[in-house]
Amino acid sequence: MSTKIKTALITGGTKGIGYGVAEMLIKEGIKVAITGRNEETVNTAIAQLNQIKEGYALGIVADVRNFESQQNAVNQVLGQWGSLDILVANAGVGHFAPIETLTLEQWHETMDINLTGVFYSVKAALPALKESKGYLITIASLAGTNFFANGSAYNASKFGLVGFTQAVMLDVRNDGIKVTTIMPGSVATHFNDHEPSEKDAWKIQPEDIGQMVADLLKMNPRTLPSKIEVRPTSPK
Numbered sequence: 001m002s003t004k005i006k007t008a009l010i011t012g013g014t015k016g017i018g019y020g021v022a023e024m025l026i027k028e029g030i031k032v033a034i035t036g037r038n039e040e041t042v043n044t045a046i047a048q049l050n051q052i053k054e055g056y057a058l059g060i061v062a063d064v065r066n067f068e069s070q071q072n073a074v075n076q077v078l079g080q081w082g083s084l085d086i087l088v089a090n091a092g093v094g095h096f097a098p099i100e101t102l103t104l105e106q107w108h109e110t111m112d113i114n115l116t117g118v119f120y121s122v123k124a125a126l127p128a129l130k131e132s133k134g135y136l137i138t139i140a141s142l143a144g145t146n147f148f149a150n151g152s153a154y155n156a157s158k159f160g161l162v163g164f165t166q167a168v169m170l171d172v173r174n175d176g177i178k179v180t181t182i183m184p185g186s187v188a189t190h191f192n193d194h195e196p197s198e199k200d201a202w203k204i205q206p207e208d209i210g211q212m213v214a215d216l217l218k219m220n221p222r223t224l225p226s227k228i229e230v231r232p233t234s235p236k
Helices: 016-027 039-049 067-081 106-131 151-174 206-217
Strands: 006-009 031-036 057-063 086-089 135-140 177-182 227-229
Touching: 006 016, 006 067, 016 031, 016 039, 016 106, 016 206, 031 039, 031 067, 039 057, 057 067, 067 106, 086 106, 106 135, 106 151, 106 227, 135 151, 135 206, 151 177, 151 227, 177 206
Parallel strands: 006 031, 006 086, 031 057, 086 135, 135 177, 177 227
Antiparallel strands: none
16 A cells, blocks of 8 residues: 555445445555535444544545535545545435436436536545545446446436546546546445345445455556456356
8 A cells, every 4th residue: 555645535435335445445544534414324434433443534424416515525634634645436326217207306316416426526626636646436337338227317327427537537647646437236235225134245245345445556556447347256
């Protein structure tokens, strides 16, 4: 792990992939701020994370749908630790329905969180990442290249996120910022109101994505895996 990598901000970090990444980064000695919209769930996650290493986790109540909220999150990280080295844009939502029954509200929420929310997070964090010559990681999905029935909103948001991330990678590579999008398949999380159980043992686990992020940070700076597809070894 590079000694210059000391701090991270993870959106949607109270559970699932975001929490798995936070947990792994703290174990690697990186101080981590996580965001979530619910103060109670943020506080619960922070209490658990600080049991790994006391004082290494910071909780921020924030909504990726609001740009000022994302600016405030970045400013809190800078105020607490002085720099921002990694942004993991993870917050996401899924609404799955045929186009006939997909509501306007579901469409807009999917786009506002999965795509515009990432834009807001990146836009807010960019000056700090330029200063630190840091790392931007977005959590997309295999749904960003593979379309499926009932996935019009989700597919559109994730196809857009993959394209957005790769374009940003080209925009900022000369600023010394590395950019990667991770595209997981089935992950054992609470996504879409799912309750993980032993039946999900075949799926990717949140800590697996955390390990992937940690491994990216250990790569030689000359090498950039800009887009990573990851899926269960043995799908059901």
